[in-house]
Amino acid sequence: MLTKGGSTQGSGGGLGIYVHIPFCVKKCAYCDFLSFGGRKHGEHSAYAAALLREIRIKADVYAGRYTVDSVFFGGGTPSCIDAGLLARIMEGLKASFRFAPSCEATIEANPGTVDARKLEAYLRAGINRLSMGVQSTSARTLALLGRIHGRQAFLEAYGLARAAGFKNINFDLMFAVPGQSEGEWAECLEEAISLRPEHISFYSLQIEEGTEIYDRCHAGELAPADEAVDRRMYHRALAILEKNAYFRYEISNACRKGFECRHNLKYWSMQDYLGLGLGAHSFLEGVRIGGIEDLAAYLVAAQEGDYECERHANTESDNISEAMFLGLRRAAGLSGEEFRAATGKGLYETFGAQLEKLAAAGLLEADRPLGAGTGSGDDAGGGSTQPQGRGDARPQGSTQPQGRGDARPQGSTQPQGRDGCAAKGAGRDGAGAGDGDGLRVWLTPKGIDISNTVFLEFM
Numbered sequence: 001m002l003t004k005g006g007s008t009q010g011s012g013g014g015l016g017i018y019v020h021i022p023f024c025v026k027k028c029a030y031c032d033f034l035s036f037g038g039r040k041h042g043e044h045s046a047y048a049a050a051l052l053r054e055i056r057i058k059a060d061v062y063a064g065r066y067t068v069d070s071v072f073f074g075g076g077t078p079s080c081i082d083a084g085l086l087a088r089i090m091e092g093l094k095a096s097f098r099f100a101p102s103c104e105a106t107i108e109a110n111p112g113t114v115d116a117r118k119l120e121a122y123l124r125a126g127i128n129r130l131s132m133g134v135q136s137t138s139a140r141t142l143a144l145l146g147r148i149h150g151r152q153a154f155l156e157a158y159g160l161a162r163a164a165g166f167k168n169i170n171f172d173l174m175f176a177v178p179g180q181s182e183g184e185w186a187e188c189l190e191e192a193i194s195l196r197p198e199h200i201s202f203y204s205l206q207i208e209e210g211t212e213i214y215d216r217c218h219a220g221e222l223a224p225a226d227e228a229v230d231r232r233m234y235h236r237a238l239a240i241l242e243k244n245a246y247f248r249y250e251i252s253n254a255c256r257k258g259f260e261c262r263h264n265l266k267y268w269s270m271q272d273y274l275g276l277g278l279g280a281h282s283f284l285e286g287v288r289i290g291g292i293e294d295l296a297a298y299l300v301a302a303q304e305g306d307y308e309c310e311r312h313a314n315t316e317s318d319n320i321s322e323a324m325f326l327g328l329r330r331a332a333g334l335s336g337e338e339f340r341a342a343t344g345k346g347l348y349e350t351f352g353a354q355l356e357k358l359a360a361a362g363l364l365e366a367d368r369p370l371g372a373g374t375g376s377g378d379d380a381g382g383g384s385t386q387p388q389g390r391g392d393a394r395p396q397g398s399t400q401p402q403g404r405g406d407a408r409p410q411g412s413t414q415p416q417g418r419d420g421c422a423a424k425g426a427g428r429d430g431a432g433a434g435d436g437d438g439l440r441v442w443l444t445p446k447g448i449d450i451s452n453t454v455f456l457e458f459m
């Protein structure tokens with residue numbers, strides 16, 4: 001149960017805060033996110049006022065339980081609203097919650113919406129990481145995607161961000177766009193890498209019903225990239241990133257050492273996060289909460305419960321599935337200790353048969369031979385090669401996961417678990433040899449290619 005004010009029920013650990021800003025200059029041709037184009041400054045101000053109210057209400061419940069160590073302004077296009085409004089929201093958060101001195105605060109920015117004044121204002125407000133929605137450097141692809149910026153605007157915005165003082169910058173890039181050749185994708189990624197951003201997210205275009213691109217594909221005007229091309233583009237990206245010393249720490253995210261996105265690692269390691277704003281999702285003390293999606297209702301909401309459209313207390317079975325499909329998104333994979341912290345159970349005793357089957361099919365690897373004796377906690381030796389980034393991975397993604405089951409966002413650090421139970425905590429009593437502690441598993445490249453099918457084994 002939620003209780004107000006300084007309860008000791010929280011994890012006591014670090015909290016991530018996601019703030020949704022649902023405004024954009026205009027809707028992109030592929031976008032089905034909860035966002036609105038063409039709204040005026042007055043509506044942005046009203047929304048910021050409503051957000052500040054929500055911050056106070058939620059802080060009354062949660063502030064005493066956590067220290068905030070990551071903030072993520074996503075959208076939408078947070079950079080399309082006045083920088084003064086964003087600074088007020090940051091001030092509201094800092095006045096209401098306890099912040100870790102090293103808090104990572106990210107803002108998503110469309111290159112077509114920033115200037116030097118805005119970028120400097122973000123830094124003054126404590127926003128120290130910039131996630132740029134670059135998507136492509138090709139004029140044709142940017143036009144097809146309906147982006148408001150061109151290649152030159154991106155290069156100028158990046159230069160301004162570095163000049164302002166941003167030392168941690170992500171580029172979101174997109175592949176498998178209709179008409180995009182493999183060569184064009186490789187050229188785009190290489191140009192992006194030449195600028196040496198700290199982090200690169202690379203996603204294949206998902207063609208969603210209700211979008212302009214969907215309609216154009218449906219009408220036969222555009223041809224979606226086929227699966228084989230999509231996979232070739234993905235593996236080409238991995239090779240280019242590796243050659244340039246970017247290590248992949250999650251299926252779609254790579255970075256220079258030490259620049260994993262802290263916020264998104266929380267999603268993939270089942271750590272607590274609080275969503276604020278329209279449609280924002282939270283995961284708090286084992287409960288997934290979906291935020292209200294109606295803007296008019298959001299603007300007048302005034303109580304804790306008014307902001308929710310769904311609430312689901314994770315069952316044991318939810319935790320078991322989520323620990324697997326979120327953890328296996330990370331290049332470092334999932335350890336028996338992490339699994340036990342999230343579920344109270346042994347990894348091998350829960351999924352031994354599935355792990356063996358997947359390993360036999362070349363879809364998954366483990367750091368020791370699977371089979372009798374696995375996970376004794378003693379070093380069984382042998383095993384296969386280490387996954388890339390193993391042991392170093394700490395974590396982004398652009399937007400919030402859409403709720404239960406949608407894995408988009410690690411950490412070599414142990415997830416804190418529901419009650420602050422660290423790896424050596426929950427369920428360890430009586431846990432003996434063969435329970436999977438000491439074991440680590442991760443997906444092979446072949447497994448990544450059919451990850452959704454692999455994840456079904458753990459549902």
Ligand code: SF4
Pocket residue numbers: 023024025026027028031032033035075076077110133
């Ligand atoms: S893709 Fe991003 S910038 Fe484009 S409409 Fe959607 S939220 Fe806005």
